[in-house]
Amino acid sequence: MSNRVLMKGNEAFAEAAVQAGCKYFFGYPITPQNEIPEYMSKRLPEVGGVYLQAESEVAGINMIFGAAGTGFRTLISSSSPGISLMSEGISYIAAAELPCVIINVMRGGPGLGGILPAQSDYFQATKGGGHGDYRLLVLAPGSLQEATEFIMMAFDLTEFYRNPVMILTDGFMGQMMEAVEFKKVKLGYDIPDVKEWAVGYMAERGKRTLLKSLSLDPEVLEQHNQKLQKKYRLMEEKEVRFESANVDDAEIVIAAYGTTARIAKSAVKKLRDQGIKAGIIRPQSLYPFPYKPFSELPESVKHVLVVEMSCGQMVEDVELGVSRKVPVSFYGRCGGMAPSVEEIEQAAKKALG
Amino acid sequence: MPEVKIFERPKCMTDVSTHYCPGCTHGIVHRLVAEAIDEFGIQEKTVGVAPVGCAVLMYNYINTDMYEAAHGRAPAVATGCKRVRPDLTVFTYQGDGDLASIGVAEIVHAANRGENITVIFINNAIYGMTGGQMAPTTLLKQKTTTCPYGRDPKVNGYPIRIAEMLATLEAPGYIARVTVARPKYVIKAKEAIKKAFQTQIEEKGFSLVEVLSTCPTNWGMRPAEALKWLEENMIPYYPLGEFKLPD
Numbered sequence: 308m309s310n311r312v313l314m315k316g317n318e319a320f321a322e323a324a325v326q327a328g329c330k331y332f333f334g335y336p337i338t339p340q341n342e343i344p345e346y347m348s349k350r351l352p353e354v355g356g357v358y359l360q361a362e363s364e365v366a367g368i369n370m371i372f373g374a375a376g377t378g379f380r381t382l383i384s385s386s387s388p389g390i391s392l393m394s395e396g397i398s399y400i401a402a403a404e405l406p407c408v409i410i411n412v413m414r415g416g417p418g419l420g421g422i423l424p425a426q427s428d429y430f431q432a433t434k435g436g437g438h439g440d441y442r443l444l445v446l447a448p449g450s451l452q453e454a455t456e457f458i459m460m461a462f463d464l465t466e467f468y469r470n471p472v473m474i475l476t477d478g479f480m481g482q483m484m485e486a487v488e489f490k491k492v493k494l495g496y497d498i499p500d501v502k503e504w505a506v507g508y509m510a511e512r513g514k515r516t517l518l519k520s521l522s523l524d525p526e527v528l529e530q531h532n533q534k535l536q537k538k539y540r541l542m543e544e545k546e547v548r549f550e551s552a553n554v555d556d557a558e559i560v561i562a563a564y565g566t567t568a569r570i571a572k573s574a575v576k577k578l579r580d581q582g583i584k585a586g587i588i589r590p591q592s593l594y595p596f597p598y599k600p601f602s603e604l605p606e607s608v609k610h611v612l613v614v615e616m617s618c619g620q621m622v623e624d625v626e627l628g629v630s631r632k633v634p635v636s637f638y639g640r641c642g643g644m645a646p647s648v649e650e651i652e653q654a655a656k657k658a659l660g
Numbered sequence: 661m662p663e664v665k666i667f668e669r670p671k672c673m674t675d676v677s678t679h680y681c682p683g684c685t686h687g688i689v690h691r692l693v694a695e696a697i698d699e700f701g702i703q704e705k706t707v708g709v710a711p712v713g714c715a716v717l718m719y720n721y722i723n724t725d726m727y728e729a730a731h732g733r734a735p736a737v738a739t740g741c742k743r744v745r746p747d748l749t750v751f752t753y754q755g756d757g758d759l760a761s762i763g764v765a766e767i768v769h770a771a772n773r774g775e776n777i778t779v780i781f782i783n784n785a786i787y788g789m790t791g792g793q794m795a796p797t798t799l800l801k802q803k804t805t806t807c808p809y810g811r812d813p814k815v816n817g818y819p820i821r822i823a824e825m826l827a828t829l830e831a832p833g834y835i836a837r838v839t840v841a842r843p844k845y846v847i848k849a850k851e852a853i854k855k856a857f858q859t860q861i862e863e864k865g866f867s868l869v870e871v872l873s874t875c876p877t878n879w880g881m882r883p884a885e886a887l888k889w890l891e892e893n894m895i896p897y898y899p900l901g902e903f904k905l906p907d
Contacts, residue, residue: 331744357743361736362769369733369766373709373740376727381740399730506725507745509704517719519710519728 311486316451317342319487320384320410320474321350323455326489327462329380329408330356333370335363335389338422339478340412343384364389368396375405376518378501380462384410386478387428388419390436397471398437401535402520404504406465408458409443410474412481415643423643424478426565429620432475433594440532442539443473444546445593447564451485453591459492464546467496468538469504475593477616479566479645542595549597550589553579556607557586559655562625563614564590567646571614574651585655593621601628610658611635614651616644634658670694672703672723679717683876683883686714686782688840689849690721693753693780696854697724700861706749707741709734711763713755714788732763735770738777749860751778756797757787760820767826767868774831774865778856781822784873785894792878796820799897804878819897823870827903833865835904839872839895841887852902864906872898 314322321343324332332351334344348358361367364385374381385393390411400407411432415425432445444464448454454476461472502508509515522528553575554560563571568589578585584607588600601611611629613622613636622637629635638654640646646654669675673694680686697706706724710716712731719726729737734752742750759767759781770777786804787793793806797819801810811819823837834856838849849871856867872894874886881889 331740333740359739359743362765366733366736366739366766366769369730369736370740370743372729372733373727373737373742374744376737376741377744379744381744395730396733403728506707506727506741507705507748509725515723515725517726517728519719519726521716521728 309488311488313484313486314451315342315482315484316454316476317412317481318346319451319455320458320481321346323458323489324382324408324462325350325354326491327380327459329382329462330354331374331379331381332356332358333361333367333374333383334358335361335367335385337386337389339414339424339481340384340386340410342481343410364392365396368393368400371407372396372400372403372405375400375407376506378505381407382410383407384412386412386414387416387425390428390431394431394437397443398439398441399520400471401441401443402439403518404469405518406469407471408461408465408474409471410476413475413477415641421643422478424566424645425616425641425643426477426567427617427620427641428475429593429615429617432473433596441535442542442594443471444468444542445473445475446548447475447591447593448480449550449565449568449589449591451480451483451487454480455487455489456492460494463494463496463498466498467494468542470538475565477566546592547595547597547599548591549600550591551600552587553584554586554588554600555605556584557605558584558607559610559612559659560586560588560604560608561612561614561651561655562588562590562601562621564593564621567614567616570646570648571651573648574655577648577652578655583655583659590621596624596628598624598628601625602630604629604633608633612655612658613637614646614654615639616646617641670698672697674721674723676720678721680714681877683874683886684714685840685873688846689780689782689871689873690718692846692850692853693751694722695850696857699854700857702749705747706751709738709750709752711752711754711758713758715753715755715782716789718753732758732761733766734758735763735766735775735777735779739770739775742775742777746776749778749857751780751857753780754782755788756783756785756795760796760822771826771832771866771868772829774833776860776863776865778860779868780853781868781870782873783822783870783898784875785819786875786878788875788878799893821898823868823903826868831865832868832904833906834859834867836902837870837872837898837900839890839900841872841874841890848900859906862906
């Protein structure tokens with residue numbers, strides 16, 4: 308018997324976290340992610356957890372810093388402008404090597420922007436956002452089912468790497484309904500006992516713990532950065548995830564993630580129906596980015612078309628992967644507008660000339 | 661005759677010299693906090709949150725589990741920790757720039773939620789670590805590197821009385837203002853800090869002790885002059901006392 312349930316995206320994200328053992332959520336209202344804090348405020352007391360509404364996103368992410376320091380699983384969610392406010396705290400959490408999962412249900416920017424879906428926080432998520440040489444492990448689900456699996460997996464990943472993991476999704480995914488089945492996802496990684504580093508175990512450990520990011524000695528700070536970089540290299544080795552279809556004989560490959568990839572898949576089908584050999588590469592991890600499928604494109608590929616709900620952000624990583632072997636072009640809609648199947652189809656035909 | 665010790669380093673203070681300037685009162689307050697933790701016997705179940713400011717390195721001196729928070733965010737960090745582990749005693753230690761300027765939202769809302777944490781608030785009327793700039797608690801006419809003509813209320817408003825302001829809220833359990841400018845005040849300060857921790861241990865909600873402190877280096881005074889200046893200028897504007905007691 309199937310355990311599939313029809314759920315709204317934001318609620319499915321929250322339930323996935325609860326089923327992964329997350330009992331602590333600190334949130335602040337912002338559209339289009341409000342169903343996550345709303346769901347958590349009802350659900351977490353049922354599992355003996357804590358939902359607390361913070362006075363701001365700034366306070367919320369610092370509550371996460373404090374909660375993550377106990378070694379228990381913590382989640383925070385927001386949408387684009389709220390993630391900007393959290394960026395300072397995210398940098399501190401990455402520097403102090405604490406685990407937490409952050410969901411960004413993206414909306415159009417810059418500034419206050421709008422409340423409709425966008426993918427314009429790719430740079431913020433994958434290239435920094437906050438200050439300093441840190442990275443987030445960024446996962447971009449393409450369906451609600453995949454989102455629940457990625458969220459469950461994210462809790463293992465964040466504990467294994469002791470680095471924040473971001474689920475980068477958008478208002479479409481947050482607001483739409485789809486059937487999901489909550490399957491336990493376990494990576495099987497060897498996760499060290501939190502008592503080795505978390506607060507509250509001084510007696511068991513025989514010494515105190517310090518959760519901090521300050522290093523006034525430049526040599527010590529450089530060494531700390533090198534340690535962080537080592538983790539990022541390991542992520543690049545182990546955590547690259549992508550899905551590809553119809554690439555083997557393709558003359559044009561479309562690159563898209565999340566919501567846009569769903570639309571692009573329909574465009575690929577329509578192009579194939581017309582005899583145009585189109586394929587798709589859908590990055591599931593945005594950091595680490597799957598450069599390899601782009602650097603190892605088959606000889607048949609004449610063109611790569613990147614489609615995003617932004618003015619062109621992931622396109623820079625695709626270009627790095629392709630390394631000028633074939634032309635890369637971009638088609639995007641932004642500000643809450645989404646590319647249609649027909650628009651992508653036309654862009655692909657234009658690219659092929 | 662057995663050896664009798666009449667004075668020793670608190671158990672939860674590390675055996676190192678502090679980085680504080682001569683005449684700075686941080687050392688005294690650190691010691692009072694450490695004594696309180698020792699006297700309650702909670703060293704291994706206490707978590708401190710250091711601020712950004714001169715006390716950022718407090719974790720080098722207080723030997724408990726410790727976080728080092730972003731500027732002004734210590735009450736939020738303490739909230740996150742305490743909500744997950746209510747069995748731990750959680751305190752923040754913050755200066756006037758950290759708590760009364762950049763961290764006003766965090767301190768007001770932590771107090772308003774009755775967050776069961778203890779806050780030690782060092783008010784020395786100036787930014788120490790960054791070299792003597794104006795703080796929200798800088799007195800009128802007091803000169804600093806960013807109000808070189810003296811603080812003018814028309815430009816910068818009036819010094820904020822944090823203890824009184826937070827005492828207007830319903831939720832806090834204990835709020836007091838003390839100083840450590842003379843031994844007689846130190847004894848009172850110790851009592852207040854113990855009461856604050858006691859409030860938390862008894863789960864009676866948010867507790868805060870504001871400690872009027874000196875900054876001889878940035879005030880441009882000798883240590884003894886600084887203590888005298890504090891008594892003559894700060895105490896009249898920032899009256900000592902208890903503003904809120906647990907029910």
